[in-house]
Amino acid sequence: MPESEEEIATARNARWVLPDEPGVEAHGLAVALEQPLWFAQTLVSRGIETPADARRFLVPDIAALHDPMLLCGMKEAVVRVLQAVAKREPILIYGDYDVDGTTATVLLKTAIDRITPAGGPSLVRYHIPHRIREGYGIQSSVLAEAATQGIRLVISVDTGIRAFAAAEESKRLGLDLIVTDHHLPDGMQGIPEAVAVINPNQPGCDYPYKELCGAAVAFKLAHALLHAATKPATDPNAYRAVDFLALWDKLLPSLLKLVAIATIADSVPLTGENRVIVALGLRALRDQRQSGLRALFDLAGVVADEERGPSATDIAFRVAPRINAAGRMDVAADVVRMFLARTPEEGAALAAKLHQLNEDRRNVEASVLATLETQMEALRADEPALSNMGCLVLDGEGWHRGVIGILASRVVERMRRPALVIAHEDGQAHGSGRSVSGFHLLDAITAAHSEEEPLLFDRFGGHAHAVGFSLPSDRVPLLRERLSAYSTGKLSSAMLQERIAIDAELPSAELNPDLIKKLHLLEPFGQGNREPLFLSRDCQVEEAPKTLKERHIKLRIRISPESTVDCLGWSREIVWPEKIAEMGIMSGSRIDVVYRVRENRHPQFGGVEMELCDLRLTSPTTTN
Structure with missing residues (x-):
């Protein structure tokens, strides 16, 4: 694991946390996997030390998903939902206004509709709260309205673990409440009184993975319901039986698309079961059948085809902000309507609305950020x-x-x-x-x-x-x-103090197109499985630094006598042109660079590139 740190002045004034010299585990993995040492070293830095663990990590499989019945409260929840379906009781799904809450609403409604006998309207209604008017959590006024409409079962998704007042109000109104959530319970009060509480973080729950997002917890309920419905009911009118092979081959992967989007958007760790969910979900997103999501991908400039689906980065920075924008700026129920749209025209119109709301959000954010910058400058002073x-x-x-x-x-x-x-x-x-x-x-x-x-x-x-x-x-x-x-x-x-954890010092010969293919094996990247950072020492700046669009920087770097590579610095947290000038970096300067590897797909000028994370002037004692 990385332990040693270098405190030589860097562009970001950050500590570089260097990896240990590759040990026995890394050397053994490299041989067993027939991969370069840096690849094995990256796995070891993530706690993966045996070939068996590495293969499970590199080839996520749906069989690795845990049995949903291991979740405390699941049995009671399944029985109550199937009872509601059998009696044709209206069900209210109480969601939340972010990506996690809206996708959870869609997938749970889809699963319940799938086991409801055909021929009648959907039993499922949903409520997505308005961020400004209602705020987070279950509101008593919504429960009261539901009771007057004949609803007798309420299922929360991505909310409810601290809804003690709402649970009491549900009981008073004659409503049965099932809570599905992933947030931490109240350490003093415990959990609300309900028909069932499904949350891997609740006391007494032995579920083996605790980091699920809200949509993943709702997916577990959906999975359990669908699995229960693979067995024909004693009364054939109770629920619609689900074909087991169709369940595994089509329906669950389709639901995993939604869970993958939510897992990435909610920034839960991409480890264990979450990694499997996201890897399989991203793979399923190559097939864009849902018209609204397909239109949203097009507006976001996200490529998804049979060869390669969207990356976790595409979801995190292009798709999720557009979905979240509805809850931030307007009505998040539009997200649910987009996912459930029955015609391409309806899906495209709702996707266009989310896209515009995201533009509005960016403008509002920029305006408030300008005021915050003034406050931050005063604090720094x-x-x-x-x-x-x-x-x-x-x-x-x-x-x-x-x-x-x-x-x-x-x-x-x-x-x-x-x-x-x-x-x-x-x-x-x-x-x-x-x-x-x-x-x-x-x-x-x-x-x-x-x-x-x-x-x-x-x-x-x-x-x-x-x-x-x-x-x-x-x-x-x-x-x-x-x-x-x-x-x-x-x-x-x-x-x-910012610490930059470096995964490996990369030999110059490794910086080639084959490296891109190997990095894809380590995806998806995100919280808990960050994209690898590499270090190249004593590189020479070949040309005068070029400023791009007034804020960004491009350096042409010689990494070996035989090869040069472009290094691009995008000014987000640091204004690179100013910092490069301040450090006196010019043509001929020798620098150590920390970077992520990128692929430029331009047909004429494409190839491997560096995305600059940090740099420093090479110490004279390490210059070749």
Whole structure:
């Protein structure tokens, strides 16, 4: 595992965490897999040390999915849903407004519709809350309306694990509640009282993988229902039997498309079962039969064909933002309608609406970010005060609540410390927070809430890296004070300094088109299985650096006497042209480069490229 660190000044002022020299495990894997040493070293750095583990990692198989019946509460949930189908009881799926919640709604509705006897309308209705008007969580008013419409079963997806009041209200209204969720339960109150609670993170649940997203938990319920329906019912009118071979060959892979999108969008680790889900889902997404999603892919510029499907990066940065934009800017129920569209025209129209909403979101985000940049500059100007703050709390009046989560991530990227971004509106403060590795943000705001009277939040929740909350605006100064006190001693300097973990020092001869094929074997990349970073030392800059579109940089680098390669720096967290000039890098400079490998597919000028992550001037002691 990487342990040694180099602290020579780099462009990002980051520590380079270098890999250990390849050990016995890496050498053994390289031989067993007939792969180069850097490939085996990358696997070992991810905890994969045996040939058997490596083969399971490199060739994800649907058989590796765990039995859904291992989830606590699953048996009770399946029995109650099948009972509702048999009695033709209307069912309400209570979703959420992000990618996770909307896709979970679609897949669970699809599964229940599939086992409902043909000839009548769908039993399933759904409710996707409005982010601004309703906020996160199950609302009592929606439950009351459902009861008046004759609904007797409510199934939550991606929400509900802390819905104690909603569970009590359901009981009062005569509604049966099934909770499917993945968020962390309340450590003090436990779980809500319901017919069934399905959450791998609930106390007493022995499910072997705890990192599922909300859509994956809903998929487990869908899987269990479909599997139960492979056995003919005693009463043939109870439910529609599912053909077992069709279930495995067509229906489950189709549902995995949705779960893969949600898993990537929700930034849960792409390890274990999640890796299998995403790998199989991305493969299934090569076949774009659903008209709305196909139109959305086209608008996002995502290529999906029989040879190669979309990458996890395509989903994370092109598709997911367009799906999320509906919940951020308008009505997220449009996402469900897009996925369920029956005609190409309807699907295309809804996809176009999501695409435009994403443009609107980007414009709103840019406007608020400009204000946040001013606040961040003021903080940087007072370094002693900044050091004492720990977790940052930045707020403003009238900011659009739909973009504060994204903006919290932007603040963390720029300031390298956990941050809450809060929008004030009519005396109420609505916030979202993001953290850095090692600092548990949900624990932090939980401590701030209950440290002493008064309690801070009207509602809050989340996990280690991301939280959401609301509170009266006049309590924000107290929140800032309590978080600052909590952070002292818990937010270490190591957490605040960027660390760049390098997977391998790549021999120049390996930087060729065959490397691209080997990297594809390690996909999908994301949280928990990040894209490999490589180091090449003592490279010579061949030409004067070129500025692209006023913000980006292109370097032509000689990596060996025989070969040169283009190195492109995209200015996101750092403005590369300014930094290159500040470091005095010019034609003839010798540099060490940390980079990701990219493939330029231009028919004339294509080939292997570097995407710049960081660089430094080569130390004279290491110059060839």
